[in-house]
Amino acid sequence: MSLSLIAKSINASPTLALNEKFAILKQKGDPVIHLGGGEPKSKVPMDALLATASHLNTAEVRYAPADGIPSLKQAIIRYTEEFYNRKVDPENIIASGGAKQAIMVALQAILNPQEEVIFPAPYWVSYPDMARLCGAIPVPAHPEDGGFYPRLKDIEDRVGSYTKAVIINSPNNPTGAMYSEEFISDVVQFCEKKDLYLIMDDIYHRLIFDGKKRLNAYDYAKKLDENSKLIIINGVSKQYAMTGFRIGWAVANKKLIEAMSNIQGHQTSGPSVLLQKAAVAAINGIQSGVEALRATLENNRNVMLDMLNSFEGVKVTKPDGTFYCFADFSVYNKDSNKLSEMLIDKVQVLTVPGAEFGLEGFLRLSYCGTIKDITEGIERIKWALDLNSPNELYIGDRKLVRDWA
Numbered sequence: 001m002s003l004s005l006i007a008k009s010i011n012a013s014p015t016l017a018l019n020e021k022f023a024i025l026k027q028k029g030d031p032v033i034h035l036g037g038g039e040p041k042s043k044v045p046m047d048a049l050l051a052t053a054s055h056l057n058t059a060e061v062r063y064a065p066a067d068g069i070p071s072l073k074q075a076i077i078r079y080t081e082e083f084y085n086r087k088v089d090p091e092n093i094i095a096s097g098g099a100k101q102a103i104m105v106a107l108q109a110i111l112n113p114q115e116e117v118i119f120p121a122p123y124w125v126s127y128p129d130m131a132r133l134c135g136a137i138p139v140p141a142h143p144e145d146g147g148f149y150p151r152l153k154d155i156e157d158r159v160g161s162y163t164k165a166v167i168i169n170s171p172n173n174p175t176g177a178m179y180s181e182e183f184i185s186d187v188v189q190f191c192e193k194k195d196l197y198l199i200m201d202d203i204y205h206r207l208i209f210d211g212k213k214r215l216n217a218y219d220y221a222k223k224l225d226e227n228s229k230l231i232i233i234n235g236v237s238k239q240y241a242m243t244g245f246r247i248g249w250a251v252a253n254k255k256l257i258e259a260m261s262n263i264q265g266h267q268t269s270g271p272s273v274l275l276q277k278a279a280v281a282a283i284n285g286i287q288s289g290v291e292a293l294r295a296t297l298e299n300n301r302n303v304m305l306d307m308l309n310s311f312e313g314v315k316v317t318k319p320d321g322t323f324y325c326f327a328d329f330s331v332y333n334k335d336s337n338k339l340s341e342m343l344i345d346k347v348q349v350l351t352v353p354g355a356e357f358g359l360e361g362f363l364r365l366s367y368c369g370t371i372k373d374i375t376e377g378i379e380r381i382k383w384a385l386d387l388n389s390p391n392e393l394y395i396g397d398r399k400l401v402r403d404w405a
């Protein structure tokens, strides 16, 4: 079969294969635990549900402007004022099918084939393939000190004549690391100086712990005019537990937003009006659910961290935000895909291999589920790996006997 070069360059996701395995086991009635999730388990805000229902009741669900309905743009303007202390115009905003599409159309609007996009590693799984979808080249930047907190030098060292953009995701998926103020300030000013686009993927910016202060890239920018190459990405998926609504947005200069809107107009004609109405209601509605989610996640993080810290050989860095813990299991297996497969096969716990995020020997463990899932899931992993634990484990009334070394 003749496929395009781009299609051939896009990788299948091992996570999807693991998810499929999980679904099959679950359907069989097996007691599987999902520690691989990327979405909060809290309920969609009532305001969002009522707004969706009320629009649906009109029985008129039509095409909408490709770059977002005016009321959503107004809600995003208010959000940008509240959380970024910045006044923007409707023409500075595009609403997309999730933060994912907002990032994708931004990359399509700025990248030429063979140009390069730099992002710190470990990174969100989609960045490399999004760059490849534009015919561009992903350039992961592994911090020189081997940790999760990059320094400007890690980015600087990878900049060349083909570099077009930098993507920063903080707090970060998969590590939960919230990058330092010094780094964010350095990178904003460095990109301005080098005339590079800077995409700030802020999708987890309200889900931060330990009283940490939210960082805002605009605070460090010197050239905030209509030629600014700073692009802010956000959305409703994580903070409002509205992953299925697929609404995200970008805030950027007007020319870029126009180009992105043209691209999006031909791709999808923009996100569904029904779901945009839900997003407006979530953004403008009662916000207590966001704080409740944040506090629950912080508590879940503490529980997971305590358990992992008592796990001999496993190295953990305390996540500052998100709902992921990225732990070093390399003492048990340096091949994270094999380790993850073994855990689903032997003790029916789904984890995401570190290789997916550009770092071998690690597993990403999510704490967005219940405390019961977290504690039972980690206990099972510990039993499977720690050969000092008893030879038998009960899952419900099912007895597992460890027959591997």
Ligand SMILES: Cc1ncc(COP(=O)(O)O)c(C=O)c1O
Pocket (backbone or CB within 6 Å): 038, 097, 098, 099, 100, 101, 124, 169, 173, 201, 203, 235, 236, 237, 238, 243, 246, 247, 248
């Ligand atoms: C870092 C990061 N950016 C963007 C997204 C995409 O969010 P959305 O559901 O709004 O497309 C995710 C989702 O997992 C993410 O982890």
